[in-house]
Amino acid sequence: MGTARRWHGGPYTLTIDGRPVAEVEIAATYGTRRRGLLGRDGIAGAMLLTPCNGVHTIGMRFPIDVAYLDRELRVLAVRTMRPWHVGLPRLRARVVLEAEAGRMAAWGVRTGSQLTITQRAR
DSSP states (O other): OOSSOOOOSOOEEEEETTEEEEEEEEEOSHHHHHHTTTTOSOOSSEEEESSOSOOBOTTOSSOEEEEEEOTTOBEEEEEEEOSSOBOOOOTTOOEEEEEETTHHHHHTOOTTOBEEEEEOOO
16 A cells, blocks of 8 residues: 555554555544544654644644655655644645654655555454
8 A cells, every 4th residue: 555545454564665664553534633643642653644734733742753745655845843833734745644753764754755554464
């Protein structure tokens, strides 16, 4: 499942430029996107919000890295956001990937990176 589409079930693995890097949670309903990472003290892997082209960190307990992705899951931009900020929406973005601050750099995520989300065997 390399392109932005409906994901069901789980669990999923995030692959960046062909290299598996983390487990990813999918937020594909209005409720799960709205809740996102609110109320958490952190996340071990990442969260993919779809469809989504902008996020905020109002009420967040920790800073996050945000990668804005196009419909083919190619990275358009990566930003770090502190709690209590509103990010500007990206017009071409269709999906947003969130992780704890510093994770995107550790995984090698940068503008132009190709991401893939694959369902793991249960």
